[in-house]
Amino acid sequence: MSTESSWVQNSTDEDLSDDDFLFTEDDLDASIGDRLMLSYFVANKRVFIDRTPCRTSLLTGKMYMLEILNGHPDVCHRNFWMQKHVFMNFCDTLKHKGLLTDGKKVSVEEGVAMFLMIVGHTTRYSIIGDRFQHSNNTIHKWFKRVLRAVCSLGTEIISPTNQNGPHECLLRKYPFFKNCIGAIDGMHVAAWVPASRQTSFRGRKTNVTQNVMLACNFDMKFIFVHVGWEGTANDSRVFIDAVTRPSNNFPMPRGDQFYLVDSGYPNMPEFLAPYRG
Template sequence: MINFRMSKMVFTILLRVLETRYNLQTLRNISSSEMLRIFLYILGTSAKISQCRERFQRSGSTISRHFANVLEKVSRMATDLIAPEDPFLLAQYPNKYDCIGAIDGTHIAAILPPNEQIPYMGRKGISTQNVMAVCDFNMCFTFVMAGWEGPAHDIRIFLNAIRDPKYKFPHPPNGKYYLVDYGYPQIKGYLGPYRDFMEYEDINWAYENIIDSENAHGRESDDDDDDDDDGDDDGESNNSSGFEMELTRDAIASSLMNSL
């Protein structure tokens, strides 16, 4: 638990999955178990290569090479795991307002060599990744877009995720939608909160809490970026699909007000 942030049982199961499904193989001079231990030790303790050299009695090049190898396997596993459990789940989600989840961004510290830190440096003075996450109402992540520089705007990351088929974004079925905040375009399938009406604060509260409750300690919402605009939304928030979502939002608000 101290070194790898997981129990022995979980470690053994993870190792077996990586070996059988993602082809993590023992090599002549190093076992698959040690490769995974190096990987988890670096992630769990933020250890540097020099610290790992001492801890595992391996050269820096060996540690770097096998860390990258395990990372590739785990990234493939993540693509398979971080997805809706059932391909038909989105269409059948039992929600009276047809909402299937929420989308938000969070900043996570990025550890980089000094000569690579500038592109990731945000207004908070540290290097971060801007990570977009999608969460359902079972409190499970169904999509994560990681790797973008901290200063990258939410809209740019969002549009890249939904437009590029290689990311396998779980698009909402017809008639369903995600809750998003001000940093995202309001287009068909993506419903933003009211900006100025206190009487509809229940809608905004539902959005804010669904992703915030999933963000681990050390991560922070980038809601204060919401008023920025990098002009990359192609005007989609002003088209007919955006108007359709406004009508949906008004209908939900009216329903909530009538139930009080």
Template sequence: MDNGNMEMARLLLCLEYLSEEEEFLDMVACVSTCLSSYFVNHLYKEPCMTSYLTGEMWINELLSGHDKRCFNAFRMHQETFRHLCFDLENKYGLRPSYRMSVLEKVGLFVFVLSKGASNRDTQERFQHSGETVSRIFKEVLSAMDGFSRDLIVPKDPEFKDVPIQIGNDERYMPHFKNCIGAIDGTHIAITVPEEEQLRYRGRKGIPTTNVLAVCDFDLLFTYVLTGWEGSAHDSRIFLDTINNPALKFPKPPSGKYYLVDKGYPERDGYLTPYPKTRYHQSEFRGANPKGVQEIFNRAHS
């Protein structure tokens, strides 16, 4: 090999070496960038919720200050809030954690419900992360589920007594002496994924859940069933509820009945108004009812 060829061979070897070194350096730069990004996004967290007024401090301030402030924040008085916290902790398994007391957990939960607060608003108010807010809300909700099963029940499960609101009112006694309450449905606006909105969109034109509720003559709920989509008709929900033993609906004993409106099917134990006859109070517009059926319907409503 002459000198020219040898020089060319050396040049080619040098170029090949430099090319491999550049690839190596590029790879090092890429790995360094990835590691830096991972550190910033996953390892290093700049503190965000750093307010001096923590959620715990705010709760304590509300419970030690004027009762109206507590009611404005939680829609319940101080004594009621404390009783709720006590029951959830001692009867329904809600426990304090290392960073959060039962008072703060319940306060966070009630704050969301009473204000319709978003996760971000709740983060700022209680100085916790979005993940913590969601987790604590679900934790308290689970305890509240057990609480509601014991609370939302008939005071007299056998319905033996005539309600005093019936017995002491000549408009209803003795005609409604065997009535034990009223059943109706109500639509509550909800947020659902876009792909599920159609079946939750009912007569109100927005996504809702259709809730079946029963109340007594003290205007206390004795049964509540949630979860049905807004497009479901009241009668469908009603029939499924009374025919499904797993839902534990408090059925009326023989001779007793619930009042239901004209949207429900007529069944033994469930008294509907006369059809094709004025029923709602607004339909009478201050005028006296005409005939036996209108008299009954007005009293029924």
């Protein structure tokens, strides 16, 4: 009997380590097969990989941005849903606050432009990639960057403001709206949710939406936004959750102050009564 066979007979399962089972005859055959397949793939890579450049437009993303920002004002508004001065001020604010910085190949202006076109026109990454001559990975990376920056900036922009006396736009309605500080309304915004939860997010128009409650002052500035509720949720239920949960920081009216409320909120005066002071 050979030395190898005698060793196998005298060995027990406890004596064998995991390393002894790393290479078996089956694994050796599989390894040889993988090597042959890899060799065949490398030898015929031109058949499997199309190396024809995909994005070959002479109008790069940087040139496209220069064309829009130096062109007619309406072109910027149609593409980004912002006037040129608003767009540039928005980008400068993100830079000044340190929320975004220029990348090696993509500037802040270009990244914000891609974000606004995706959000404003529900455009796919592939279409934006063809327009700005960037890969889908680059577009996805910048979309997430700008989204985080906008969310961080939103906590500073969407905040209550101190108002002394009636707003000038209410003077003609005085004294009927003497202590009115804003208006509350709800709207349905398109949502992207897993298939297992889409039923509760389908509203009466069968679209997948979320019910969003918003409050704004008379300067047309949002002072409170409450998101995340399913499209089938009742407006009153969304409102009660917004004003009763302390973590939401709802801007409560003080004294005789009150909000104008949309008629879609049934029995809302009774709900608002405890918050009038």
